[in-house]
Amino acid sequence: MNSPIAIIGAGGWGTALAITMARHGKDVRLWAYEPYLVETMLATRENPLYLPSIPVPESVRISNSMSEVLGNAGIVIIAVPSHVYRSVFTQMLPLVNDEMLFISAAKGIENDTLMRMSEVLTDVAKPHFTLRIAAISGPTFAPEVARGEPTALVVASPDAQLRLLLQKELSGPRFRLYTNSDLTGVEIAAAIKNIIAIAAGVVDGLGLGSNATAALVTRGLAEITRLVIACGGKRETLAGLAGLGDLVLTSYGSLSRNRRVGFALGQGRNIDEVLAGMRMVAEGVRTSKSAVALARKLDIELPIVQKMYSVLHEGGKPQDAIHDLMERKLKEE
Numbered sequence: 001m002n003s004p005i006a007i008i009g010a011g012g013w014g015t016a017l018a019i020t021m022a023r024h025g026k027d028v029r030l031w032a033y034e035p036y037l038v039e040t041m042l043a044t045r046e047n048p049l050y051l052p053s054i055p056v057p058e059s060v061r062i063s064n065s066m067s068e069v070l071g072n073a074g075i076v077i078i079a080v081p082s083h084v085y086r087s088v089f090t091q092m093l094p095l096v097n098d099e100m101l102f103i104s105a106a107k108g109i110e111n112d113t114l115m116r117m118s119e120v121l122t123d124v125a126k127p128h129f130t131l132r133i134a135a136i137s138g139p140t141f142a143p144e145v146a147r148g149e150p151t152a153l154v155v156a157s158p159d160a161q162l163r164l165l166l167q168k169e170l171s172g173p174r175f176r177l178y179t180n181s182d183l184t185g186v187e188i189a190a191a192i193k194n195i196i197a198i199a200a201g202v203v204d205g206l207g208l209g210s211n212a213t214a215a216l217v218t219r220g221l222a223e224i225t226r227l228v229i230a231c232g233g234k235r236e237t238l239a240g241l242a243g244l245g246d247l248v249l250t251s252y253g254s255l256s257r258n259r260r261v262g263f264a265l266g267q268g269r270n271i272d273e274v275l276a277g278m279r280m281v282a283e284g285v286r287t288s289k290s291a292v293a294l295a296r297k298l299d300i301e302l303p304i305v306q307k308m309y310s311v312l313h314e315g316g317k318p319q320d321a322i323h324d325l326m327e328r329k330l331k332e333e
C-alpha cells in the first residue's frame, strides 16, 4: 500500500510505532493530543513526555490536527489509552471511512460497557459503516521497539485477508508480526496481564521470593485463560506472544509500569500518591474494575484479579491480599 499510515496517539507506544514504521520507509503521520507536545516534537524531534531521548525521524509528520493526520490514510493505528478510546474515536469518525484499515493498539477493557477496544471502535462506527479492524499485541516495551531492538508480536483479526495484509505492511527486519485469528483472546489477554503484573510487583515490593512470583504469574495465566475461554477466545492464544509472551514481559520486565505500581504498593505506598507521580498510564489499575465486573457477569473466579481490585480500589492491604490467596481452599491445578 502506498497510502500513509496514520497513528493516533503520541504516547510511548504511538511514538514507538511511528518511529518503527518510518524506519520501514512508510509515510507516517502522528497525531498528538497535547498541542505543546507537537510544538516540542517538531522543534526537537523527540518526545520528551512519553519517550525521551529517542530521535523521531524527520519523515514522521506530527500534528495536533486529526484531519491532517487522517486525510487519505490507508492504515489507521489507534494508540491512545483505553479510557479515552471512545471519545477519541468519536472525534475521528467524521474523518474516517470504510476503505481504511484500523488497528487497535491499546490494552484495556472499557469500564462501563465491558467492551474490548475493537468492540468500542465497532460500536462507535456501527451506525455509519462496518469497520475492518485488527489488534496488535505482544511483548513490546515501547522504548525497546523505538530503539529497533528485535521484537515479535501478533496482529489479530478473524478476517484472514486483513491480518495477512497488515502483517506484510507492518513487519520489518526487527519487528516481526505473526498472524492470529483470535481477536477476542488476544485483546482479553492483553488487558488482564496488566493486572497480574501489578500483583507480581506487589509480591516483589513485599520482599517475597522468586517462588511466589513464579506461582503468581502461572496462576495468573490460569485466570487469563479462564476469562479468555469464557469470552469465546481460544486456549492456544495464551501460549503465544499475546498470552504468555506479554505476561512474562510485563510481570518481570523493569520497564513495566503496572509492575512498578504494584511494587510501590507492596512497599507500603498509597495508590493515589503512586498514580499522582506517574504521567504515563498503568492500564491495569482501571482494567481491574472491568475485569471484576466481567468475571461477575460470566460467573467465573478470578482470585488474583479480585484481590488486586481490592488493593487498588477498596483500600485492601497488599500483604493481606497475598495471604488470602495462599489460604484459599485447596484445589486441583
Ligand SMILES: NC(=O)c1ccc[n+]([C@@H]2O[C@H](COP(=O)([O-])OP(=O)(O)OC[C@H]3O[C@@H](n4cnc5c(N)ncnc54)[C@H](O)[C@@H]3O)[C@@H](O)[C@H]2O)c1
Pocket (backbone or CB within 6 Å): 009, 010, 011, 012, 013, 014, 032, 033, 034, 050, 079, 080, 081, 082, 084, 088, 105, 106, 107, 108, 140, 141, 142, 143, 279, 280, 281, 283
Ligand atoms: N508503552 C508501551 O510499551 C505499550 C506497548 C504496547 C501497548 N501499549 C498500550 O498502548 C496504549 C497507549 O499507551 P502509551 O504507553 O502509549 O501511553 P502513555 O502513557 O505513554 O501516553 C498517554 C497517552 O494518552 C494520551 N492522552 C491522555 N489524555 C488524553 C485524552 N483525553 N484524549 C486523547 N489522548 C489522551 C496522551 O496524549 C498520550 O498519547 C495503552 O493502551 C497501552 O497499554 C503500550
